[in-house]
Amino acid sequence: MSVGSSKTKRFKVLWLTSSYPRNEDDSSSIFLRYLAEALSTRQIDIQILSPDHPEIQNTEQASGITSRHFTYFFPRKLQKLAYGSGILPNLRAAPWLLLQVPFFIISMLVTAAGLIFRDRPVLIHAHWIFPQGTVAVVLGKIFRIPTIVTAHGGDAFALQGLFIGAIKRWTIKSCSAWTSNTRATAVAVGSDLPTPCVIPMGINCKKFLDLDTEKIPLRPDPEKLVLLFVGRLVEKKGVADLLRAYALLPEVLRKQTELWIIGDGSERKKLEMLAIDIEYINSIRFWGRIPNQKLPGYYASADIFIAPSIKDMHGDTEGQGVMLLEAMASRLPIITTNVGGIGSVITHEETGLLVNPGKPKEIAMAIERLLNDNKLRARLSLKAFEVVQDYDWLTISEKFISLYRESKIGAKNEF
Template identity: 75%
Template sequence: MSAQSAKDKPIKVLWLTSSYPRSKDDSASVFLRYLAEALANQKVSLHILSPDHPEVQATTQPDGIVCQHFRYFWPRKLQMLAYGSGILPNLRAAPCLFLQVPFFIMSMTVTAAWIMVVQRPSLIHAHWIFPQGTVAVFLGKLLRIPVLVTAHGGDAFGLKGVFVRVIKNWTIKNCSAWTSNTSATSAAVGSDLPKPQIIPMGIDCKKFAGADCERTLMGKGPKKLVLLFVGRLVEKKGVADLLRAYVLLPEILRKQTELWIIGDGYERKKLESLARNIQHVNSIRFLGRIPNQQLPGYYAAADMFIAPSIIDIQGDTEGQGVMLLEAMASGLPIITTNVGGISSVIAHGETGLLVNPGKPIEIAAAIEKLLNDKNFRETLSIKACKAAQDYDWLTISSKFVNLYRESNSIRDK
């Protein structure tokens, strides 16, 4: 087969993932849906296997994408291991869910094996090292199919212990290739392992850069400056520090601003209670989950984006921070913390401001600096928007396509 015909031949790929949007409006790991759609546009045929959940709805997929959900517990309404705040936070919040873990792994393994036997994909791409990557490597060895594993962060920073480390090391050493979203995530997996290719997750730059806030908010936009947070309301996101920082602002600045918090998670009630004890509570708005397609309008309505991530009690933190890319593409000045892989995305003083994690006083000082210096805000905005172009999905998906073709060519030899 000629090089040109090999390049034009569609690649069949089986994805294994612990999270994928459950409906057209769901934001759970929505970056994977965007990556899948970008890959489908480049002649990649994807079969995506993800966990079932009570909120999974039948959704029409673009040409080239099949999405299948595996059942792992009965009755269906009890399947609560995945989604929500994420598997690790769900386990911490409800330890009884550990009972579902073996059924989860067994069901995924059996379903994936059946797909592989029937469809014979060119390769398996596992998102997150464990359990997806481990299952993929086991099945890949059994059926002689190459395996690509991608580390997204939670699997690197959040999974601790000798037993888990041994499994992760075995998975990385025995896969055909692996990628990491940042060098920090790679280092957290292990410095003595084969080196990955660094491929971050991406962003649809046009969608966020061209958003219309008036259409989203129906002309009822705020008259105040908006400080925006978007993300899951879990410990590692550091929203409690953001609330404490907001109350430290001079009263005149609090009266000129509103703090919008978009997202949901197990910490929401605790955070709302904390907000009620803060002066000018009417300036703090918990907006809950917003459909992903509506988010660009909220970014467009904002004047500043704040992501005060921390290292939580389990050692988990941000591997990359896709919401930072959304804010960058929207042209927002950004304040965030120097943890995990965030410094790979944000350059201090150039595309945003980096402060120390767990320091509300530093967050407040950074907010005050940006509120009082409009020119600096605009400079950060321009540079951030330009830097976001490097993360456009066309660029990112092309890197994965190249890896897919390399793995496929090795198999064909």
Template identity: 60%
Template sequence: MSDQPNDAKRTKVLWLTSSYPRNEDDSASIFLRYLAEALVKQDIDLLVLAPDHSEVQPFRQPSGLVCRHFRYFFPRRLQQLAYGSGILPNLRAAPWLYLQVPFFILSMLVAAGWILRSQRPSLIHAHWIFPQGTVAVVLGKLFRIPAIVTAHGSDVFLLKGRFLGVIKRWTVKNCTVWTSNSWATSGAIGADGLLSPHIIPMGINYRHFALDNRKLSVKQTKLILLFVGRLVETKGVAILLKAYALLSDALLDATELWIIGDGKEIERLKALAYECRIQDKVIFFGRLPNNQLPKYYAAADIFVSPSMIEGQGVTFLEALANGVPIICSDVGGVAEIIKHGETGLLVRPNNVDELFEAIYRLITNRELRMKLSKAGKKIARCYDWEYIAKQFLSLYINHLNSAEFRL
């Protein structure tokens, strides 16, 4: 609850993002929804501008939070650049979508400019450096208001090329202030001539995931390995299937692998499970609403996520909060959360044998699982949204009160 009176003036902020939950049950960039809902509890009026999509269905928002969507292509059903597996995987799967990129950027620029003129927000906060951050910087200069940019990881590790590199560095150099979800993400941009970043990780609703009474109704007789995430190549699910298939017949009979998520790779991964002869040991649940995930985490015994690229890893925090021991790749900012042998097991990315050894170790060592579970819950508590939102609120207020805007 806010200590200020109800009629006190609230700070109005415009968010720009390329992904935001499209309906009540959507999990697309769900972490942004939770951050937004935490911020409006702290005297922020937030207007979120996200891409339109055929699955957008208005749902009830808390007081102070408004979500709008910009159309960037017609007919509406052809707006396929955003959501799903993500913009870059979508472009790789369907190169014709490159035609939509300039319309996407221009439509966002126009829609955001109209909001700035009509709603008069005090600042802009862009999620992901390009294109949202670049658009925010341009509009910040035009309307003479602060522009904050947040790097989430994929915009740094996946957006390659000299041209995009120049744009990203120009954006970071010319914004008012920028944040990064980890030191690894910020370090990938480089520091020469750039503003120093504020390291503010994304968080979780700790209480939501830490409840112990959310067991699934089905009777569980096997040890459950769980993966949660988008089914794209960089998440390493193919590596997980190959490593899991190396277990002995006895251990395969004693375990199940649950895969939650959707994406361009799903059919290939199902075929790989058949090829590895583990199709009856692997369950593909598809995409599930985020509010259903705690019961699956609570049912799991081991969480495995062998990503090849990871800015931070919010699903790791969800698993830790539920006391699930973790195996993950030592990439990006993962090691800033997971300490090998203390709060999880780290393996080299794209290494089937090393991943198999880690899986075997946890399956056969209940004492280690219990140790990692206990330590993980303590770490996850520090990432509750209430705490993370206060850091962003402080950033907003400090730069609104400062007259030294980088315009």
């Protein structure tokens, strides 16, 4: 049967993930929702199992997608292990949450087992190696179902302890197939493991084109150029370096610009205090968390996108940087750091400017260079827009469909 045939039988796939949009406005792992929606149009039913959280609301899902949540702690308001800044940053900020980890894993395993027994999916696809991938492999062995594990970055670059490292290696060796969003992520997991399929997360390029001008935020001062950061406010995003870089700009350039910081996280208060120490504080604006569907307007209002990611003290860093793709689709010139898997997305002097991580002075020099060179800004943004078309969800979803097929979904079934 052809994949696109209207008579093709739909196949059930169970996803295990530690993060999924909790409501219509939530950006938590929004790329997973877009991937699920792309796959659901190709005769695949996706059942998503993610952690429960107080902010979860009943949200209408696209046809073919079912969202389920597992409860892992009581009272419900204390379920704070997942979401927010992410599991690892949450644990560092509140070590007592470590008590919730075993309940988190056991609840996910038991709930997933019940779904498998009831709905009989033909494949389990786990997002992040641990604990989702490990749970998926255990369930795959029990129910004799193929399992695919996807490494997204944080699970590869962090969690490098001897015990957790051994579990991660066993998980990768035991699953049917695994993917990583960049080659750098794959290498971080282990160079002597089975070869992964490198499949990046994607983007809906059309969302960032032909925007309604009424949805584009007004600049307080239309004469100023906007420098934009979008992302979680956690250590590995390097926003402190961006603020220090902004302070290093020549006074004349600071007067001509505004710095917009969109996002929320455990570092926000610390960053706001740092911003207070910078002259021209009125030119720095913290927008907080913006609903994902409104983000294209903020990109459209900006002139330069900056992602100053670093490797934090725990070894965690950027696996790919989906926000870079959004900036590329918005035709923005990009300044970012050559760390983690970013070099797989951005090519220096072609689709953006790469600087060394943790170097505010280099960031400031790159900002100054772009502010003073309109032709360079135009060249970088044009090439980036051309390249990002390869990351459209239509292309990315086809790669996952091929992998699902190769994993022999259902011994008696055929795509």
